[in-house]
Structures are given as structure tokens and as C-alpha cells.
Amino acid sequence: MNEWKPTACILCECNCGIQILLGPDGRSFEKIRGDKLHPASAGYTCNKALQLDHYQNGRVGRVTAPLRRRADGEFEEIDWDTAISEITARLQEVGLRHGGESIFYYGGGGQGNHLGGAYAPATMAAFGMRYRSSALAQEKTGDFWVGARMFGYPMRADVEHAEVAFFVGKNPYQSHGFPRARTVLKEIARDPDRSMIVLDPVRTETAELADFHLQLRPGTDVYLLSAMAAIMVRDNLIDADWLGEHAEGVDEVLAVLRAVPIEKYCATADVDLDLVTAATRRLARAQSVAALEDLGVQMNRYSTVVSYVEKLVWLLTGNVAKPGTQYAFTGMAAIGHDRGHPAGEGPVSPVAGAPIISGLVPCNVITEEILTDHPARYRAMFIESSNPVHSLADSARMRAALRSLELVVVIDVAMTETAREADYVLPAATQFEKYEATFFNFDFPRNIFHLRHPVLPAPDGVLAEPEIHARLVEAAGVLTEDDYAPLRAALAQGREAFAMAFLGVLADPQRSKLAPVLLYRTLGPTLPGDAAAAALLWAAAYNCVRKFPDSVERAGYGTGLAAGERLFEAILAGEHGIVITEDDYEVTWNRLRGNKVRLVVPELLAVLAGLPDAEGESGEWPFVLSAGERRAFTANTIVRDPRWRKRDGGGTLRISLADAERLGLAPGDLVRVTTRRGSTEVPVEPTDRMRPGHLSLPNGFGLSVTGPDGVPVTTGVAPNELTEFDSRDEWVGTPWHKYVPARLDMVPV
């Protein structure tokens, strides 16, 4: 039976709904189209979704049996029982010697797969693990922390309905970040009553659609944004009434902004003062401004301070809780939340003493927590759905760190750069071979959730992550049939009785951590369509009702316990994705701490008040390299087969026409890029999109795969061979990958 099967694209956090038609072999993706029934993407996809067959059926590197490293360093296949019992014994050994907290958990999901990782807390509890991290702690934790300080709740922007869209270090045309991005950008560009303002040193596809492109010098956003905020104050463009009603700390912030040397800062950023003034006036005059900041500033100098001043800019004219502005979202899982401890007061990592934001140890300190003789160092790592050897700063150092550990376990679909350093590789079913979901659902006023059903069966030899976690927890001996029996008996009486019995689990802090596996083994097998992996969503649905009762009710699920059941049933049945909550814009105020915004974050305001002059590029390092740009055919390291790229297959180094001419470089010429950390050869692409002095390399390249003839092939440059772990943010430790001092040397022909 050949029919279109609904699922989602997994190549960026948008997870657009798609439909797949399988070929006659029942495995190849013969056709892929946007799913018009998906509540957020409504049929939209970008060019990348059409290449998903290369993820599912790419002929390189799929792992289909558990692997164990032999003494000679090679991997050998073992069966699952052996793998689970050996890994359990070795994790327990490490725990006995050094404490379970010496086992570090990393990952838990990429752009579209968070359901499996949601079971990991049970494994962590079973082995006493305490510290964890994920890619979020090398990009978003600064934003989370600032959000927690100013709002007490993470915020997102309603770009779709904004009069002015404000993009700071973000190129949504390529990277998306909100539904149907290209369509929305074009709508704004076409509409004479709406405007787009872009801060980016590169004339990106987004900048080309913008009314105001502030093409600043790399790394100077803190100056330019300060100047914009200061112009609002100087020219009396701020919404004083709104601030009086909704904000605290107004006078203190205004005093700092009045002292900003506007002209000097614009000169530092190398953007014309008149252009900055015009853009600022446009922004201030708008009924609604939606602002998105992303890696261009989050991985750049003054990252966390920039996250702060960027928010000041849109707060000064009151862009909160109205259509087209910023909102506080609902969701099935809490992403982006943090306690917002003042610097130096919150939890810290055991060795480096780095702040743990949103439960995550900063990625850039992980190697410091390992490559040391500190007694509290990590001794083992459990890595799931992520590729830190490739994705974190300084790949060579990350490899050395993994090699120094007593045990590394990796759960992945493929033999990745990280898996190659493991002692055990546990092969997972792909995202199209199992139930899967993302928790990156931040839509508003209607938020959605999409439980994706399997499109095709998994091959023998691989398991879905919930099953792997359940087996590990059971092998550790912390859950047995005796634990399941009472819950199963309650379930036999119906879901209401089950809910009561489950409350007993939650009341016990130790057992509540094992709840995912308890649900998977009891409720799981009773769910239709082999949807055991969805069991955890039952508790998440109840939790969503508890946290957002009015929003769930408005979405049509009623109230109380019944609403939890209805929401869960709708999720199970809704193959195309469903609306889970419906809000009005005003509700944002109820979610903010004290129903107000706090303009003052003392530590960060102090930095703004005393900004030193910007350093220029030095003689030794005349270029700034942006290491990891999103392009038409990049998708982190999710697709490993290089044939998925329809263009830009080699991953060029982009350089300005002026620099190329000065150095006598023609398109495709090889140059040697050298940074403090590494050196590599790469073909150049001279382009008028780049500023002189700025270089850019794409992300997701430099994967090495074994070609059909057994010879390893590496395509392009792995950006983190060139980056440093200690080039990072002072407050939250996020890396400065978009600001890597570099030089170029000619490659003799």
C-alpha cells in the first residue's frame, strides 16, 4: 500500500510538516512534499526538506548493531544484551569509584528529536549522574539568563504579525527560526507599511530584503545597539507611559544611555550615523517590533551583554504582549527557563566553577572539567543524539578529552566524529523509523505539538532511545516488575486510577526521576499503534494543563483531569500535528515575574556604562573569521552523505571582493586559513556580500565518511578545528565562534 505519510523535516528547529511517499522498496523516499495539514508550516518547506532521503538512506556510516571498542582500537559488533550489561557494569564501576556525578550526560536531541532524550533523566537517576549539557549551552544560555533576569520567563518574537522585524545576527532566510520564514520575509519586504531592520556584517539573503541593513564591523553589536538605544532616549522616542506602567529601573537605565557617545559608537561599528538614526526612528515609531537575535551575536564578543541591550532597544518603546511583539509561550516541556541567579550565586560546574544556566554546564568548559587532575573531574561521558567532537569548540581538544575518560557511550544513528571516540556505540532507529517529537514549539498565540508516527520500520539491530534507556535502568536494578505491577493494576481500572497511582510516584523525589521509564513500561504497551514511546507525553499533557489551564481550555480540551486525557488523546491521534494551547496576547503579563519587566540587570548595565574602546584587528590576525555560517545546504551534522548538497558542495570560504583582489585570489583558489588554534586549506569564494576583513566558513562541513570504495572522504572544513575553548562569554561561557581572529596565506600552486 503506497500512501503519503505525514511526518516532519528534521533539519532545523522549525520541523515543518511534510508528507513522504515511499518507493517500491518500502524504504526510499520517492517523493516529499509540504504537509498542508500541519498547523504551523501549512504546506511550507524550504529547499532542504526535499533531500531527506540522504539522511534516511544515505549510503554512508549507518550503525546497525551495538559496537564495542576492542583492545586494538577497532570496533566489533556485539548483541544488545551484552552491550547493555557491559555498559551498566562499567557505569556502575565508575560510579563506585568516583561517584555517579562523575558521569557526564551530553545531548539528548538535535533539531527534531527530543522524545528519546526525554527518557534520559531516568538513566541519569539510575546511575547517579548529576551534570549535563547540550548544544543550547553554546548558543542560547546567555539569552535564557538575561530573559530570566528581566522577565522571569523566556520570550519569543511574533515576526509574522510585526510592523517592524528586527534581526540581530540572524539570517532567517537560510536559518529560519520561525514558521514559513521565507514567505513571511517576502511579505514584509513587499508591504510598504512594514519594515525590516538587519544588523549583520554580511549582506545576507535576509539583509537584501531589508529596508535598513546596518552592515556593521564584526563583533561591534554592543556599540551599535547601545547607540540605537541612546538615540531613542536622546530624541525622546521612548514610550514613557508604558515604561512607567510596566517596567522597573527605568531611570537607572536612562541615565546610562544618556551618557552613550552615539557618534563614536556608530564609528566603531562603521555604520553611517544617519542610517542608524533613520533605522532607530523607524523602529521607535512602529506599533509593533518583533526582534530575533541569534548566533551572529550569541557567538560573538559581549554576547550576553548584547542579548541584554538588544532587549532594551525593543523594551524602550513597549514591544511586549501585543500582536507582532514579544510573548511568553506555553509548551509541553519547559525550554529556555532559568532561575536567573545573579552572577556568582547560582549552581556551578564541579571543576571550573562555571555557572550552570537552565540546568546546563557551559559547553566550552567541558574539556576543562575533564583534562585536569581535579578530584571532581568527569570520568565518563554518556552522549546521545549529538556530535560534540564536531560541534563544540576545539575538536582536537574534545577528542583528547574523550580519549582520557574511562568510558564513553554514544547513542547515534551513524558513525560520527564523536562515535569514533567511543567505547560503545548504541545504534538508534532514525527519526523516520520511530515515534518522535520536538519540544522546540514556541508558537503563539496558538502553540502546537506534533507527535510524528513512524514512516517505515526500523531495521533489525537498532532500537529507539526510550527502549535503550528502559533497558539500562532495568539492568542497573533500580526498576523491576515489582515497580511496574501496582501501576499496571491501577491502569487496569482505567486512566483515572492510573493517574492517582502515578501521583504516588511523583510524590517520591527519587522515583519521580524514573517516571519516564515507569510510564514507558506500564502505560506504554497499552497505547495504540505501538506508540509506547509516547507514554511520557501523557504526564507532559497533564503538566501542560496544570501550568496553562486557560490556554488549554481555549484550545478546546476542557478543564481538569479530563483536559489532560483529551490533550493526550489528541496528540496520539494527530498525525499532522495539533494545536495544544491558545492564548491572548495579554496573557504574557501573567507569566512574567511580578507581571513586570526589569530593565536593570546590574552586572550587565555596569558593562554598558563602562564599555572600553573596541579593539581593532591586529597585525598578526588581520581577519575576523565567522566559523559556521548557515547556508542553503547546511544542517549541522544531521545529514552525513555529502551528496545531499545540490550546490555549494565544497563549503567555500567567503571573502570580500576587495580582499580577494588585493591578495590576487580568484574563485576556487585554495588558501590556507590559520587561527590561534589550527590551520587548514579551503577554496575561496570572493563575493560582494562580505565586508573587507571578514571571512566566513559554513557550518556542518568537514564530516568524514567512508566512501563506496572504503576510502574515507572529508568534504570541506570542520569549523571547530579552528576555534578555541577559552574564547568565550564572561557570564555564561558561550563561545565566540563568529569572531575568530585569523590570517590567510597563499597556497603555492
Ligand SMILES: Nc1nc2c(c(=O)[nH]1)N[C@H]1C(S)=C(S)[C@@H](COP(=O)(O)OP(=O)(O)OC[C@H]3O[C@@H](n4cnc5c(=O)[nH]c(N)nc54)[C@H](O)[C@@H]3O)O[C@H]1N2
Ligand atoms: N540552513 C540551515 N539552517 C539552520 C541550521 C543549519 O545548520 N543550516 N542550523 C539551525 C541552528 S542549530 C541554529 S542555532 C540556527 C542559527 O541561525 P543563525 O544564527 O541565523 O545562523 P548563522 O548563519 O550561524 O549566523 C547568523 C548571521 O550572523 C551573522 N554575523 C556574523 N558575525 C556577526 C556580527 O559580528 N554581528 C552580527 N550582527 N551578525 C554577525 C552572519 O553573517 C550570519 O548571517 O540556524 C538553524 N537553521
Ligand SMILES: Nc1nc2c(c(=O)[nH]1)N[C@H]1C(S)=C(S)[C@@H](COP(=O)(O)OP(=O)(O)OC[C@H]3O[C@@H](n4cnc5c(=O)[nH]c(N)nc54)[C@H](O)[C@@H]3O)O[C@H]1N2
Ligand atoms: N564553530 C561553530 N560550531 C558550531 C556552530 C557554529 O555556528 N559554529 N553551531 C552550533 C550549534 S548552534 C548547534 S545547535 C550545534 C549542533 O551540534 P550537535 O548538538 O552536536 O548536533 P548535530 O550536529 O545536530 O548532531 C546531531 C547528531 O544526532 C544524530 N542523530 C540524528 N538522528 C538521530 C536519532 O534519531 N537518534 C540519535 N540518537 N541520534 C540521531 C546525528 O547523526 C548527529 O550525530 O553545533 C554547534 N557548533
Ligand code: SF4
Ligand atoms: S530545514 Fe527547511 S523544511 Fe526543514 S524544518 Fe527547517 S525550514 Fe522547514
Ligand SMILES: [Mo]
Ligand atoms: Mo543551534
